[in-house]
Amino acid sequence: xxxxxxxxxxxEQDLGLFEITHRDGSARIGRLHTKHGVITTPxxxxxINPNLRTIEPREMWExxxxxxxxxxxxxxxxxxxxxxxxxxxxxxxxxxFPGTVVTDSGTFQSYVYGDVEVGPQEIVSFQRDMGVDIxxxxxxxxxxxxxxxxxxxxxxxxxERSEPALEEAGGDLLLNGPIQGGTHPDLRxxxxxxxxxxxxxxxxxxxxxxxxxxxxMEQQRYKELFEILLASKASLxxxxxxxxxxxxxxxxxxxxxxxxxxxxxxxxYAIFARDDRLLTPNGTVKxxxxxxxPFHSNAxxxxxxxxxxxxxxxxxxxxxxxxxxxxxxxxxARCREAIRTGKIWELAEQRSHSSPYLREAFLWxxxxxDNPDHGPVGDSILxxxxxxxxxRGGGEALGEDIEYRPHILHIQALLATRWRVPGSWxxxxxxPPKRVVIIQRASPPWRTTSLRTAIWHxxxxxxxxVLINTPIGLIPFPLEDVSPWCHxxxxxxxxxxxxxxxxxxxxxxxxxxxxxxxxxxNPDEEVEIDHSxxxxxxxWLDRCSIVDKLSLFCAIHPLDxxxxxxxxxxxxxxxxxxxxxxxxxxxxxSPRLTDGGLSLATEGAHSTNNMNSTPAPxxxxxxxxxxxxxxxxxxxxxDAVPFVGKGRNVMHGYILGADSHLIPGQPCLVVDSxxxxxxxxxxxxxxxxxxxxxxxxxxxxxxxxxx
Numbered sequence: 059x060x061x062x063x064x065x066x067x068x069x070e071q072d073l074g075l076f077e078i079t080h081r082d083g084s085a086r087i088g089r090l091h092t093k094h095g096v097i098t099t100p101x102x103x104x105x106i107n108p109n110l111r112t113i114e115p116r117e118m119w120e121x122x123x124x125x126x127x128x129x130x131x132x133x134x135x136x137x138x139x140x141x142x143x144x145x146x147x148x149x150x151x152x153x154x155f156p157g158t159v160v161t162d163s164g165t166f167q168s169y170v171y172g173d174v175e176v177g178p179q180e181i182v183s184f185q186r187d188m189g190v191d192i193x194x195x196x197x198x199x200x201x202x203x204x205x206x207x208x209x210x211x212x213x214x215x216x217x218e219r220s221e222p223a224l225e226e227a228g229g230d231l232l233l234n235g236p237i238q239g240g241t242h243p244d245l246r247x248x249x250x251x252x253x254x255x256x257x258x259x260x261x262x263x264x265x266x267x268x269x270x271x272x273x274x275m276e277q278q279r280y281k282e283l284f285e286i287l288l289a290s291k292a293s294l295x296x297x298x299x300x301x302x303x304x305x306x307x308x309x310x311x312x313x314x315x316x317x318x319x320x321x322x323x324x325x326x327y328a329i330f331a332r333d334d335r336l337l338t339p340n341g342t343v344k345x346x347x348x349x350x351x352p353f354h355s356n357a358x359x360x361x362x363x364x365x366x367x368x369x370x371x372x373x374x375x376x377x378x379x380x381x382x383x384x385x386x387x388x389x390x391a392r393c394r395e396a397i398r399t400g401k402i403w404e405l406a407e408q409r410s411h412s413s414p415y416l417r418e419a420f421l422w423x424x425x426x427x428d429n430p431d432h433g434p435v436g437d438s439i440l441x442x443x444x445x446x447x448x449x450r451g452g453g454e455a456l457g458e459d460i461e462y463r464p465h466i467l468h469i470q471a472l473l474a475t476r477w478r479v480p481g482s483w484x485x486x487x488x489x490p491p492k493r494v495v496i497i498q499r500a501s502p503p504w505r506t507t508s509l510r511t512a513i514w515h516x517x518x519x520x521x522x523x524v525l526i527n528t529p530i531g532l533i534p535f536p537l538e539d540v541s542p543w544c545h546x547x548x549x550x551x552x553x554x555x556x557x558x559x560x561x562x563x564x565x566x567x568x569x570x571x572x573x574x575x576x577x578x579x580n581p582d583e584e585v586e587i588d589h590s591x592x593x594x595x596x597x598w599l600d601r602c603s604i605v606d607k608l609s610l611f612c613a614i615h616p617l618d619x620x621x622x623x624x625x626x627x628x629x630x631x632x633x634x635x636x637x638x639x640x641x642x643x644x645x646x647x648s649p650r651l652t653d654g655g656l657s658l659a660t661e662g663a664h665s666t667n668n669m670n671s672t673p674a675p676x677x678x679x680x681x682x683x684x685x686x687x688x689x690x691x692x693x694x695x696x697d698a699v700p701f702v703g704k705g706r707n708v709m710h711g712y713i714l715g716a717d718s719h720l721i722p723g724q725p726c727l728v729v730d731s732x733x734x735x736x737x738x739x740x741x742x743x744x745x746x747x748x749x750x751x752x753x754x755x756x757x758x759x760x761x762x763x764x765x
Contacts (some may be wrong), residue, residue, distance in 0.1 A: 062120045065095025065407055074232045074264045076299055077375040077754025078743050080179050081722055083446035083464045084291070084438075085402040085691050087394055088260070090265075090299055091753070092158045092232065094150065094190040095125060100315050100393060101301055102306060102386055103128040103160055105325035106153060108140055109463070112328040112379040115155035122383055123753050125157050131193065132164025136326035142185075142263065160234075160323075163194040168653070172201070178219045179226045186231040192264060193231050195223035200270040209240040212270075217252040235263030236303065238270050241282050243289035244292045247434035250589060265321065266294050267301035275305060279679035282418035283310075285435060291318050291433035292441075297750030303346040308339045309413060311405040313420060315393050317442070324556045327386055331378035332371075339389045339561050340412035341515070345378070357381040386429045398451050400465070400619035407459045419703040424462040426761060443468050445744045447723030448611070450760035452653040456529055456548030466530055466542065472610045474568045475685065481616060484598035492521040493575040494566065497534065500543070500581040504538035504636060507581050514585040523571060526554065530566045536603035537610075540654035547724045597723065601626055602745035604639055604647070607656050615686035618669045620663070622646060657687075658725050660761050662739035674733040675715035677749045691727045692722035692741065692748065692757055699730050702737050703764030710758035716745035728757060737762040 068075075068091035078393035080087040088099040100185060106115055106129045116123035134152070144152045149159050153281040163181045178196040185193035190515045196219065216238050219542030227233045235253040239245035246268075256262060269292050274283045294300060299465055302310075303731075306324015313324070330337060334345040338353055348363035357380035358366075366374055396402040411422035427443065430436035448469035462465060475500065482488045491737045495515045500508045504526055512524045512535045516720035528543050538544060546552070556562060566572055604626065606617035608650055614622075620643060629638040636649045638659075649655070658666070672686040675681070698712040720741055730735040739759040741748075748756050 062664065065125070065158075068096055069094045072753060073229075075753035076264075076297060076365060077341050077751065078747065079571060079754065080398050081445070081742065082397045082400050082402045083316065084442045085315045085393075086318075086320070087397050088320055089243075089754070090232060090301060090320075092126075093155065093606050094158045094191050097125040097158050098388060099320040100311070101321060101648075102123065102390060103321060103323035104383065105129070105306075106155075107325070107328075107470060108134055108152065109137070110206050111384060112376060112720050115153045118383070119155060120158055121612075122387055124354065124387075126160060126191075127153075127155060127157070128160040128162060129153065129180060130164065131161040131188075131190065132176060133190070135164075135184050136155075138154055141708055144188040147186075150189060152188075155171075158191045159189075160192040161190045162196060164473040176237075178424045179517055180221055180235070182223045182226040182231070186227055190231060192229065192234060192237065194234040194267070196393065197236040197238060197269060198239045202241050202270070202279075204240055206240075206242065206245075207240070209242060211619060212240075213249045213252070214731065215246060216249070216376065217256070219257050220253060220256035220759035222654050224256060224261050224263070225641060227261070232264035233265050233302065234265045236267045236269040237294070238292045238570065239286075239290075240270060241274075241286065243285055243434055246289040247293045250290045254293060254295045254298075262295075263298065265299045265301050266290075267303040269303045269323075271302065275307075275310075278415040280310070280313075280414070280415050283315065284419050284423055287314065287319065288438040289434040292437040293518070295750050296666045296744070296746045297752070306386065307342075308337055309341055309409060309416060311389050311393050312396070312402065312409045313423075313450075315397070315417070316402045316406045317423070319437075322341075326381035326518065328375075328379045331375045331382055332373070334367075334378065335381040335383050338386070339392075339409065345374075346725045354386075355381045356386045357384055359453040375380075398445065399452075401404065403465075404455075407457065424459065427462050427464065427467055431668075436757050441744070441746070443471070444715055446724055447721065448472060448649075449653040449655045449723065450545065452541075453545045453547045454542045456546050458550055460529055469540075469542070469610075473531075473533070474535075476609045476613065477569065477606060478616045479523060479570065480602055482515060483520040483619065484595045487520060488513055489751055490523060491523045491571070491574055492519055493523075493577055494571055495577050496527055496562075497523045497524065497535070497581060498527045498578055499553055500526065501550070502538070502543075504535070504544065507583070509534075509596075510583045510585055510592075511581045512599070514582075514587055516595050516599075517591050525569075529553070532569065534569075534602075534606060536599055536606050537654070539603075539649075540607070541652075544654065573646070596602055599626060602635060603636070604649075604656075607649070609686065611655055611721070612666070612689040612691055613686050614666060614669070617667075618686075618688075622665055657760065658727060658738050660738070660763055662762075663727055663763065664735055667729065667733075667735045670733075673732055674729050676715045677715045681718055687717065687719055688727060690717040690741075691733075692716045692720070692730050693729050693731060693733075696730060699736055700764070702728055702759060703762045705737065705759055706735070707755045707759050708739070710743070710748065710751040710756045713756060714749045716741075716748045718745050720745050726757060728759065736765055 075091050077089050078086045104127050124430040197216040200209045202211040237249045239249045267305040299761040301321035302319045306326040336343045350626045396405045410417045430439040446464040497508050548711040606613040608619040627640040628636045645659045648657045666689045693715040695712045737759045739757045
């Protein structure tokens with residue numbers, strides 16, 4: 059194996075900055091810039107005991123792809139020889155590790171032993187002087203069994219120490235700002251606000267670890283763990299990574315990452331190995347119980363459980379530690395890939411069945427998604443849903459938890475709030491619908507299985523709303539190609555319409571169709587339809603499709619959508635799907651064939667921007683409360699206008715404001731301070747993150763509109 063080269067430190071101006079490259083709801087892949095390289099999150103910081111190295115840090119770097127690790131500065135400070143070497147040669151030399159080194163401050167030792175001998179500022183200066191990349195202030199550990207009053211005291215003491223710690227760290231040492239507060243959501247949110255706002259000059263904390271959670275994990279109190287996480291996230295700056303302090307078991311990674319964790323740390327890979335326990339993504343396995351390996355790793359290749367049991371304890375522990383670290387790294391890679399493909403929530407669903415305690419916690423999170431409360435947990439849940447791209451390319455398997463997946467909840471919420479009954483029907487009549495036609499027992503693609511049925515019933519009664527039954531609700535026929543509805547996979551019976559009239563009435567109520575006569579039909583492609591009428595109805599359905607999608611995904615009022623599509627012409631593919639939409643001679647937009655969404659063309663961007671008469675958005679300015687505020691806009695600094703106008707991406711740090719209804723993955727406009735269109739594209743981050751981040755791409759520009 060070729061030797062892995064040492065990392066290159068970040069640029070001085072990027073030190074401590076965090077950027078987001080991919081996201082799936084609250085889950086995100088990021089890059090944190092340090093003096094000893096740029097680390098990719100979500101990631102694990104393996105805990106290194108400088109007195110007992112089961113796996114050498116250099117081997118972690120070269121063989122396991124570990125970009126950063128964590129060790130305890132208090133342990134080094136207490137050991138005279140280690141302290142002298144660290145101060146003389148630096149922490150990287152002491153550990154023989156070229157990557158990013160993070161240190162803890164002794165807070166956990168105060169939890170275990172009751173006290174530490176070092177002062178808050180002294181331990182920070184020690185971390186700075188031995189060349190640590192990211193240090194940790196000495197916070198006050200808040201045990202779950204402490205009284206409310208004691209926990210409030212721990213939060214206040216930690217907050218009081220924050221600014222002196224930041225001042226001591228100076229510009230060379232990045233610093234962790236831990237969040238305490240026990241199991242009280244409001245106290246965690248308060249602590250997050252205090253620590254997120256702490257400054258020394260312009261220097262704030264780089265990372266926010268959620269502290270005081272080890273006792274909860276030891277007792278498998280995962281519901282409280284995730285409640286703490288959600289409450290803390292509500293008040294933390296969205297531009298900083300979140301670290302789940304002391305969490306390192308792979309079983310917890312998918313759910314924690316789905317809720318917004320960026321960093322983990324643990325010595326579990328070594329501790330479990332010394333107890334003959336093997337980590338797996340689905341739990342822990344005792345070596346004594348194995349006859350064959352039910353899983354594979356490079357560390358175990360070529361040996362059997364019996365052979366391993368016969369080995370010396372130290373040799374056995376080293377092999378098991380390598381296996382545990384390998385499995386940990388593999389699960390994190392699996393999570394990052396799930397973020398890239400929009401599958402992190404499904405992975406969390408799968409892992410939730412591995413433990414009754416984890417399943418209990420997962421079901422509790424589902425309850426919050428279904429009915430968010432009005433506290434900090436509810437705030438985080440609503441942000442999670444709103445930041446999730448509602449569309450998905452590719453297939454999606456039907457499962458018992460599907461209705462609670464954030465992107466499903468998001469698209470159903472958009473349908474309930476933004477979809478409207480057509481303002482006029484295909485025969486130019488107007489008025490409320492006379493009936494609802496529900497096509498049942500039909501599987502996608504519906505333009506193949508059910509289009510003629512829909513057209514026949516519209517010819518029979520033009521003032522009909524045609525809906526398609528799906529396992530996750532009723533959808534208007536013009537949205538027949540929108541994923542995830544059209545890409546669900548499962549047994550054929552899943553397309554049956556519920557027989558419960560009450561359930562159907564509830565579904566119709568969500569669409570504003572209560573009290574309308576309902577007709578249930580099965581698909582029938584053998585119906586006879588006059589050709590001229592068929593063509594006229596099809597053109598009307600095509601236009602409805604574009605108007606409905608503009609309403610749902612771009613927040614454009616249906617009346618404005620009708621104006622944009624007045625005199626609409628289309629170009630279609632060989633499979634009879636719309637490829638381009640023209641208004642007159644101008645190409646205004648293109649439906650996305652992968653997920654049923656829309657991509658604007660430059661003329662469409664100009665037209666939709668002209669429909670919005672409100673001032674360009676600015677962070678901190680109030681926004682008008684409207685159901686259809688128009689396609690979201692991102693307002694950039696004038697300095698960035700020449701570059702973005704030529705098609706370059708919008709970068710964080712050059713944004714003056716962004717509309718709050720902006721959805722990552724869906725179209726947006728880029729405007730200057732006067733509201734003039736500069737470009738259009740797809741946002742990567744939320745408007746909250748755009749207000750906080752200073753590094754990385756904010757909007758992937760599709761086209762610039764420079765003159």
